Structures are given as structure tokens and as C-alpha cells.
Amino acid sequence: MNDQSNAPRGEPGNGAPRTTPVKSAIFDDYTLSEIRRAAATGLYDIRGGGAKRALPHFDDLLFLGASVSRYPLEGYREACGTDVTIGARHAETPLHLKTPITIAGMSFGSLSAQAKEALGRGANAAGTSTTTGDGGMTPEEREHSNLLVYQLLPSRYGMNPDDLRKADAIEVVVGQGAKPGGGGMLLGQKIGARVAEMRTLPEGIDQRSACRHPDWTGPDDLEIKIGELREITGWRVPIYIKVGASRPYYDVALAVKAGADAVVLDGMQGGTAATQTVFIEHVGIPILAAIRPAVQALKDLGMHRQVQLIVSGGIRNGADVAKALALGADAVSIGTAALVALGDNDPRWEDEYRRLGTTAGAYDDWHEGADPAGITTQDPALAARLDPVAAGRRLANYLAVMTLELQTIARACGKSHVHNLEPEDLVALTVESAAMAGVPLAGTDWIPGRTG
Amino acid sequence: MSDGITATAEAQANTALDLTTLSVREANRALQSAKGGAFRLLNPGGKHALACGLSQPVSVSIEGHAGYYCAGMNQRAEVTVHGNAGTGLAENIMSGTVRVTGDASQSAGATGHGGLVVIAGNASARCGISMKGVDIVVGGDVGHMSAFMAQAGNLVVLGDAGPDLGDSIYEARLFVRGAVARLGTDCVEKEMRAEHLDLLRDLLARAGMQADPAEFRRYGSARRLYHFKVDNAGAY
Ligand SMILES: Cc1cc2nc3c(=O)[nH]c(=O)nc-3n(C[C@H](O)[C@H](O)[C@H](O)COP(=O)(O)O)c2cc1C
Numbered sequence: 310m311n312d313q314s315n316a317p318r319g320e321p322g323n324g325a326p327r328t329t330p331v332k333s334a335i336f337d338d339y340t341l342s343e344i345r346r347a348a349a350t351g352l353y354d355i356r357g358g359g360a361k362r363a364l365p366h367f368d369d370l371l372f373l374g375a376s377v378s379r380y381p382l383e384g385y386r387e388a389c390g391t392d393v394t395i396g397a398r399h400a401e402t403p404l405h406l407k408t409p410i411t412i413a414g415m416s417f418g419s420l421s422a423q424a425k426e427a428l429g430r431g432a433n434a435a436g437t438s439t440t441t442g443d444g445g446m447t448p449e450e451r452e453h454s455n456l457l458v459y460q461l462l463p464s465r466y467g468m469n470p471d472d473l474r475k476a477d478a479i480e481v482v483v484g485q486g487a488k489p490g491g492g493g494m495l496l497g498q499k500i501g502a503r504v505a506e507m508r509t510l511p512e513g514i515d516q517r518s519a520c521r522h523p524d525w526t527g528p529d530d531l532e533i534k535i536g537e538l539r540e541i542t543g544w545r546v547p548i549y550i551k552v553g554a555s556r557p558y559y560d561v562a563l564a565v566k567a568g569a570d571a572v573v574l575d576g577m578q579g580g581t582a583a584t585q586t587v588f589i590e591h592v593g594i595p596i597l598a599a600i601r602p603a604v605q606a607l608k609d610l611g612m613h614r615q616v617q618l619i620v621s622g623g624i625r626n627g628a629d630v631a632k633a634l635a636l637g638a639d640a641v642s643i644g645t646a647a648l649v650a651l652g653d654n655d656p657r658w659e660d661e662y663r664r665l666g667t668t669a670g671a672y673d674d675w676h677e678g679a680d681p682a683g684i685t686t687q688d689p690a691l692a693a694r695l696d697p698v699a700a701g702r703r704l705a706n707y708l709a710v711m712t713l714e715l716q717t718i719a720r721a722c723g724k725s726h727v728h729n730l731e732p733e734d735l736v737a738l739t740v741e742s743a744a745m746a747g748v749p750l751a752g753t754d755w756i757p758g759r760t761g
Numbered sequence: 762m763s764d765g766i767t768a769t770a771e772a773q774a775n776t777a778l779d780l781t782t783l784s785v786r787e788a789n790r791a792l793q794s795a796k797g798g799a800f801r802l803l804n805p806g807g808k809h810a811l812a813c814g815l816s817q818p819v820s821v822s823i824e825g826h827a828g829y830y831c832a833g834m835n836q837r838a839e840v841t842v843h844g845n846a847g848t849g850l851a852e853n854i855m856s857g858t859v860r861v862t863g864d865a866s867q868s869a870g871a872t873g874h875g876g877l878v879v880i881a882g883n884a885s886a887r888c889g890i891s892m893k894g895v896d897i898v899v900g901g902d903v904g905h906m907s908a909f910m911a912q913a914g915n916l917v918v919l920g921d922a923g924p925d926l927g928d929s930i931y932e933a934r935l936f937v938r939g940a941v942a943r944l945g946t947d948c949v950e951k952e953m954r955a956e957h958l959d960l961l962r963d964l965l966a967r968a969g970m971q972a973d974p975a976e977f978r979r980y981g982s983a984r985r986l987y988h989f990k991v992d993n994a995g996a997y
Contacts, residue, residue, distance in 0.1 A: 351991025465872035465891060468853050470814055470834040497988060509874070509893040509912045511932060514987040519910055523890040524830070524849035524868040533809045534849075537830040540789050541814030 354586040357675025359578040364595040367632040369742030370735050375723045382720040389716040390726035393640050395617045396547020396570035403547055407436025408712045409640035412647055413621055414460045416442025418504040419582030421692035424684040427651050429453030431704025443493040445507050446472040464518035466508035480549040486579030486622045489553030489593045493518030494583040498678040501687040528563040535568045549573050554599035561606040565616050574603050576622025580645035583676030596622035598745035604637030627714020635730035650707035651700040652682045779803040795819045812840050832859040851878045854895050870897040879968045889916040892933055898968035908935050917964050919972050927980055935980040936961050949983040
């Protein structure tokens with residue numbers, strides 16, 4: 310036995326160089342910490358937000374712009390329309406929006422009353438709609454939103470025919486991109502007295518909503534259900550169907566068959582107030598992969614532009630909106646980005662994020678109700694931090710910027726209306742995104758899966 | 762008034778709406794816009810969404826079988842189906858009374874927030890699913906998964922209950938006279954105290970059912986699933 314055999318492994322006693330410690334690519338720090346967390350608690354991880362992993366997304370697409378073969382429109386001078394009408398298929402009073410960017414369904418309960426008010430104020434200023442969520446419609450929300458979409462969810466918490474008749478549109482929620490096949494979740498910390506009463510639940514319990522509707526199963530029943538909703542609302546308002554992106558071709562086709570005026574398609578990056586992490590990261594498909602099949606279903610049924618397609622899941626700026634529209638969507642909706650515009654994850658609260666064991670930009674424990682920004686909370690003191698007027702103004706500004714960005718791109722492509730953007734205006738940067746979006750890889754005429 | 766709507770001598774007191782000549786929309790519009798009075802819906806033919814969305818104290822007699830969502834979201838009205846009713850009878854009822862002389866299909870009284878639903882015959886699966894305050898009285902049996910996730914209100918069953926009664930139940934009360942094939946997760950038998958016998962007597966009387974409250978057993982939530990706990994994992 311020589312000296313070396315007694316030295317710890319990797320620490321040769323004879324001055325030989327050491328190798329750099331290597332962390333496993335698959336057992337990375339987060340993965341290890343999650344295993345330790347699960348081992349300590351025995352519970353799966355729950356969080357808010359959307360999928361955090363890198364996924365093929367709109368960033369993988371580029372617009373070609375105009376040149377010799379196509380000519381552009383003058384910025385600021387030549388008109389480029391952004392308006393969209395939603396729900397004219399069957400409804401007497403469709404929604405007329407000034408911008409194709411709508412505010413997605415987010416419940417009072419998951420959000421504070423102040424945050425809901427701010428969403429309404431911002432949307433009003435931009436001429437667009439907001440949407441209720443699991444838990445029903447609050448009077449404040451109705452008051453502060455000129456155009457309010459009322460969700461009919463599996464849980465039917467707070468579902469009330471008087472509110473149904475007050476709504477400007479109805480959205481039958483079949484699923485959400487963050488959790489196609491899963492129901493809502495609101496943990497005890499956020500089930501305060503008012504939320505509990507609205508949902509007819511005991512205060513402070515961990516609420517798990519149903520994932521299936523209680524009174525219909527399958528597309529044939531859904532058609533009859535929509536008939537009932539139309540009878541109750543006198544065929545006045547549009548009826549949307551919201552689905553998480555999983556089998557978009559068939560889901561959209563069946564939604565059309567069931568009589569929808571509009572289809573909301575939410576990709577896996579879509580935010581949630583509270584869902585199991587395993588669900589958020591592993592179920593559903595990215596919105597980039599879902600739009601073309603959805604549009605194809607509408608086209609095959611002769612319903613493209615008749616039944617509006619509203620897409621969501623990770624929309625952040627006017628370029629994302631332009632790309633979604635170019636792929637065939639009529640409008641988009643935003644959840645997470647709207648919350649950020651209100652003040653969610655703002656670095657000004659960094660000290661408090663640190664105290665919660667996180668950092669600005671990573672804070673996603675929205676289910677715990679301790680949001681320093683006062684948005685995803687029911688704590689009156691925290692909620693009071695959000696000034697609904699100022700936050701509404703920020704959202705209005707942000708929506709205006711996105712709309713201007715969208716017009717900038719549309720004009721550059723020579724379009725007098727944002728709906729004239731088309732797949733031919735796009736190329737892809739990666740083989741994956743070329744296949745998913747059905748547009749050629751930049752510099753080639755190759756669309757994987759279509760042209761060889 | 763268009764063809765198919767005929768008022769009797771008592772004017773609004775007993776208006777007949779004939780679905781062989783009227784569309785469901787026309788019949789519902791007449792019912793939804795009435796401030797009161799009594800109506801007869803003739804030849805319903807199993808059509809869907811009959812007498813749904815009523816919000817005023819009208820009384821409606823449906824003379825035959827009704828399809829899905831009959832009297833859906835009812836408020837204040839008294840609706841009686843003289844026949845059977847399809848899926849989602851009186852779904853999300855808020856107030857008023859909905860009665861069926863025959864049987865009701867799945868999800869009767871689903872998510873109802875208030876009011877009374879009385880089914881003289883049997884109710885199928887998921888009767889009272891996610892109920893939120895409605896009272897439901899069933900003369901016969903109820904199918905599987907009845908009162909699933911039931912939040913509030915009372916379900917009274919004079920016959921038997923199918924498997925998984927009251928699965929994941931919250932604060933609703935279930936009273937069953939016959940056999941329960943199997944209780945659902947977190948649903949347990951509970952003591953029948955005097956206050957429950959009084960409640961049951963009142964429910965039976967309002968439903969017009971003859972039965973001795975003492976013959977019933979009461980079921981409700983064990984409240985073990987109200988908070989996530991590792992030890993309950995097997996129950997999820
Ligand atoms: C805080 C929060 C609450 C939500 N609540 C609901 C809800 O009640 N019903 C629903 O259909 N979707 C809900 N969603 C999903 C949004 O409607 C939408 O699908 C999603 O936010 C879109 O993706 P994005 O966040 O990337 O913009 C919620 C999302 C968030 C962030």
C-alpha cells in the first residue's frame with residue numbers, strides 16, 4: 310500500500326491536477342432540490358405561471374418584410390386596421406374589439422379585487438375585453454369592464470343566471486393550456502371569507518375543482534349545452550369554447566360542430582394561478598404547434614374567419630401577436646404578460662421576494678397568496694399595495710405598445726389590416742419550428758413534413 | 762300572439778304553448794318574458810332546454826317528456842314535467858321548484874344553488890353533482906356518483922343509492938332510506954340527530970313524499986380531504 314491509496318478519491322496526494330466537478334445534465338440543481346422537497350413533504354409541487362422550460366415558440370419565426378416583390382405601407386401614414394369582431398356566427402351582439410389582444414380569464418380569488426379592477430380599466434382604455442374565471446363574476450369586475458366574458462367552468466362556482474345575462478360573451482372552459490385535463494386549484498391561504506362564500510366552500514380549505522363538466526360529456530352533449538346557454542341568454546351574446554392545446558385539429562372541429570362562435574386555444578406555456586408543476590411542464594403542446602392544425606380545422610369546415618380563433622400561451626409582445634395572426638388566428642389573449650404590466654414580479658419588491666426564498670422574475674408561488682406586488686393575493690394589506698388606476702394605466706400603455714408593434718410588422722409586410730398577415734410572410738429559424746408552424750426553414754423552401 | 766299560443770278563458774292564467782307549432786325559442790321567449798301566470802307546454806317531444814332560464818314566479822306544466830337541461834338555471838318558477846326528463850334537469854337551479862312525475866336522467870339538479878327539485882321516479886348517475894345549496898328529493902333510486910363533490914344543500918333518496926355516493930363531498934347532507942351500494946371517498950355515515958329528523962321531515966313534506974324520517978340514514982363529509990396531506994394520498 311502506498312500513500313495514494315489512503316487519499317480521498319479525486320484528491321491525489323502527489324499534486325496531480327484535479328478534474329472540474331461535473332453536475333449531471335439530467336440531475337441538475339433544480340431536479341435535485343425537487344427530489345429533496347418531495348422527500349421532505351410527501352406532496353407534489355404546486356405553483357403558478359406557465360411552462361418554464363425552453364419550448365419552440367414565436368421567437369423561432371421571423372417575418373420576411375417587403376422589398377421588390379412586395380411593397381410596404383408607410384408607417385403612421387397609411388392605415389393598418391387592428392379591429393376584430395368576435396362572435397358574429399350566431400350571436401345577435403358580437404364583440405367589437407379595437408385591438409386583437411384580449412385579457413384572458415383569471416378569477417377573483419386567484420387575483421385580488423384591485424388586480425381585477427386594474428385589468429378592467431386597462432382593457433377599457435384599449436377597447437378590448439376581459440374575462441372572469443373560476444369563482445364567478447364580482448359586481449366590481451362587471452362595473453370596471455366594458456366588455457366582460459363570463460366563464461362557465463366545470464366547477465360552476467358562483468355560476469348565476471343573472472350574471473350570465475349580464476355578460477357580453479360566454480366562454481365554456483373545457484381546458485387550459487397549463488393543464489389540459491385538469492381542474493382548478495385554489496389553496497386554503499386564498500380561500501378567505503368572500504372567496505369561500507362566492508364558491509360555497511368552507512373557508513380555508515384546499516380547493517380542488519372538477520376537471521369535467523357536471524352536466525355534459527362529449528361534443529354531442531356540448532352542442533345541447535350551448536343550445537341551453539343560448540336559450541337562457543336569448544341568442545344575444547357570443548359563446549366561446551376554450552380548450553387547452555393538445556389535439557387542436559379535432560378539438561377545434563368539435564367546438565365548431567358544437568356551435569361555438571369562437572374558439573380559445575391555450576398553449577402549454579399558458580399561465581395558471583395554481584397547478585401541479587408536473588402538469589404545467591409535461592402535458593399539452595406549445596401554442597406554436599397548435600395554431601396551424603386549429604386553422605386547418607376551421608378551413609376544412611369553411612369556418613375560418615367565421616368562427617374566430619383566439620390563441621394564448623406565452624404572448625409577450627407585438628411580434629408574438631403578429632406571428633399568431635399570420636398563422637391564422639383572429640386574436641390573442643394574455644394572462645401572465647398582463648399581470649407583469651400591472652406589476653407582478655417587479656424588482657422593486659426584490660427584498661421581499663428574497664425573504665420568500667425566490668427572486669424577482671422567478672416568483673411563482675401565486676397559490677400561496679403572499680404576493681409582494683399585491684396581485685395574486687387575497688391578503689387585504691398586500692392587495693392594497695396595487696393602485697388599480699395606476700396599474701390599469703400601465704396595462705393600457707402596454708396594450709397600446711403591443712398594438713403599435715403589431716401594426717409596425719403588418720405595415721412592413723404591406724398589409725392594410727393585421728388580419729392580412731399570412732404564413733407566407735414567415736420563415737422559421739429551426740427545423741422544429743418550421744415543422745410546427747408549417748413555414749419554410751429560413752433560406753430554404755423546406756417545410757418538414759410537407760415538402761419532403 | 763303567434764300560432765300555437767292559446768290563452769284560455771282565464772287570460773294569462775293558463776296559456777297553452779304547443780311545441781308542434783312553436784319553436785323552443787318561441788316557447789321559451791313567452792315563458793321568460795311572462796311576469797307570472799300559468800302555462801302548459803304541449804307536445805314537448807323530448808326537446809332540449811325547455812323552460813330554462815326562467816326568472817319570474819310563473820308556473821309551467823310540461824305535458825310529456827322533456828330532453829336535456831329542462832328548467833335549467835331556474836329562478837322562482839314552478840316547473841312540473843309530466844313525464845321523464847333528460848340529462849341536466851334543473852341544472853344550476855337558483856330558486857323555485859322543479860318536479861318530474863317520472864324518471865330523470867344523469868346530473869339532475871347538478872350544481873344547483875337553491876330551490877327544490879323533486880323526482881318522483883328514479884334519478885340516474887351523478888344526481889346532485891357539485892350541488893351548492895339545492896334540495897333534491899328522489900322518490901326512487903339514484904345512480905352512481907350521486908352528490909359527487911356536493912358542496913351544500915340536501916339530497917334525499919327514498920330508494921337505494923348507486924356506488925360512490927358522495928365522493929369527495931364537502932358540506933352537503935345526504936339522506937338515504939334504502940341501501941347504499943358503496944360510499945365514495947371521504948363520505949361517511951353520520952349520526953342522525955333530532956335537528957336532522959326535523960330537516961328531513963320538512964323536506965319530505967315540501968316534496969309531497971310520504972316516508973318516515975326515522976327510516977333514513979345520514980351521510981356526509983369526513984372532511985379528511987379538506988387539506989392536502991401525504992397520509993391521504995391513497996384516497997386521491
Ligand atoms: C393568475 C391566473 C389565473 C387564471 N385563472 C384562470 C381561470 O380561472 N380560468 C381559465 O380558463 N384560465 C385561467 N387562467 C389561464 C388564462 O386564462 C390563460 O389561458 C393564460 O394565462 C394564457 O397564457 P399566458 O399567461 O402565457 O398569457 C389563469 C391564468 C393566470 C395567470
